Amino acid sequence: MSKENYKYYKSRGICIACRKEKAMINAVRCSDCAEKLAKCDAKRYKKIKKSENYIGYRKNISKKNKIRRQNRRNEKICWVCGKYKVINNKKKCIDCLTKNRKKKDYRYNNDIPRNERFYYNLCYICGEPNLNNHKVCEKHYNILLKQIKTLHNSNNSNHIWRENNNLIFKNKINTDA
Secondary structure (H helix, E strand, O other): OOHHHHHHHHHHOEOOOOOOOEOOOOOOOOHHHHHHHHHHHHHHHHHHHHOHHHHHHHHHHHHHHHHHHHHHHHOOEOOOOOOOEOOOOOOOOHHHHHHHHHHHOOOOOOOOOHHHHHHHOEOOOOOOEOOOOOOOOHHHHHHHHHHHHHHHHOOHHHOHHHHHHHHHHHOOOOOOO
16 A cells, blocks of 8 residues: 555545545554454464474574673673673672662552552552551551441441432332333
8 A cells, every 4th residue: 555545544534454434543444454454463473473483583582692691691790781790799780680679679669559569568558568467557457447346336227328228128119020
């Protein structure tokens, strides 16, 4: 397809493949043509991945990386970045060591999603270290205990959810009709 035709159809919001339907928003193909292209790409990728050339290519790259890392170790420079000298007979420079530590250490990582904080022994509310066998820190644990005690001690019959449930289930509406 020529560049002019591509630009013409794209500017008018028409699919560049079939030239009949409107293209999806922020795309150049309609949903049908995009799906066909995705299927073709998946087939081609499977075929390439199984081929002997691809397998040999990946082995060749891993051999080259091994050799490069070994050469860097022999020269006593960082085997990750290859820029700086290593310190104290380590394999990495200071920069790479601190980057690696920040990735592994939860105290430096503030980007841990809320649902994963428990696995790092962090409070799922604030991200501070949690109490043993709890999902929250001591501060939030005490707050939650107070809330639970007030809920159990108070009369919840007038709560809005209870009122709505009473309206629905009190008259037992017959839905079989």
